[in-house]
Amino acid sequence: MSSAIDTSTQTIYIYTDGACSGNPGRGGYGIILKAGNLLKEISGGFAKTTNNRMELMAVIKGLEALKNEGSKVVVVSDSKYVTEAINLRWLFNWEKKGWKKVKNPDLWQRLLQLYRKHDVKFEWVKGHASHPENERCDELAVSAIRFGVLQEDAGFNAAKDVGNLNFM
Numbered sequence: 001m002s003s004a005i006d007t008s009t010q011t012i013y014i015y016t017d018g019a020c021s022g023n024p025g026r027g028g029y030g031i032i033l034k035a036g037n038l039l040k041e042i043s044g045g046f047a048k049t050t051n052n053r054m055e056l057m058a059v060i061k062g063l064e065a066l067k068n069e070g071s072k073v074v075v076v077s078d079s080k081y082v083t084e085a086i087n088l089r090w091l092f093n094w095e096k097k098g099w100k101k102v103k104n105p106d107l108w109q110r111l112l113q114l115y116r117k118h119d120v121k122f123e124w125v126k127g128h129a130s131h132p133e134n135e136r137c138d139e140l141a142v143s144a145i146r147f148g149v150l151q152e153d154a155g156f157n158a159a160k161d162v163g164n165l166n167f168m
Contacts, residue, residue, distance in 0.1 A: 010036050012072065013035070013133075015032040017029070017141050018056070018058050024048055024050050026048065027050065028046075028054060028142060028144030028148065029044060030138060040065065044061065044151070056108070056111060058137070059111060060110050066118065069117045069118065073120045075120060076133065078126060078134055095109075
């Protein structure tokens with residue numbers, strides 16, 4: 001089974017959520033991709049990370065699952081950290097300033113590369129407010145923490161080793 005969603009003309013909705021048991025602690029992400037009648041769920045986790053890193057990772061993994069560049073995408077997230085960084089254009093200012101004093105620059109740079117390959121809009125939804133896809137993404141993220149094979153978050157470990165310059 002292919003790990004990519006192949007749509008040429010439809011808008012692809014990527015619903016995302018990240019979770020952490022402790023912050024930092026074990027973390028997971030959950031994603032639902034929807035395009036017309038197609039639906040795909042993705043999840044994964046890390047042994048030691050942060051909630052914000054998992055929110056970012058969810059968007060990254062969702063965008064990485066797209067097969068065609070130039071896709072029209074709506075990312076729906078309960079993370080203001082992620083949605084406001086794009087919608088308020090902070091991300092582009094961080095890039096211009098060389099990522100100085102920005103948390104998670106490794107993931108922001110990865111996200112920006114993917115963002116530029118598609119026509120992406122970001123929408124914020126309130127978390128834990130009975131939004132069906134958001135609730136399901138939370139279930140996927142929590143399940144990944146509890147039952148998944150947790151990877152090492154090399155970016156988290158590297159940031160910790162250099163003093164973790166903080167933005168938020």
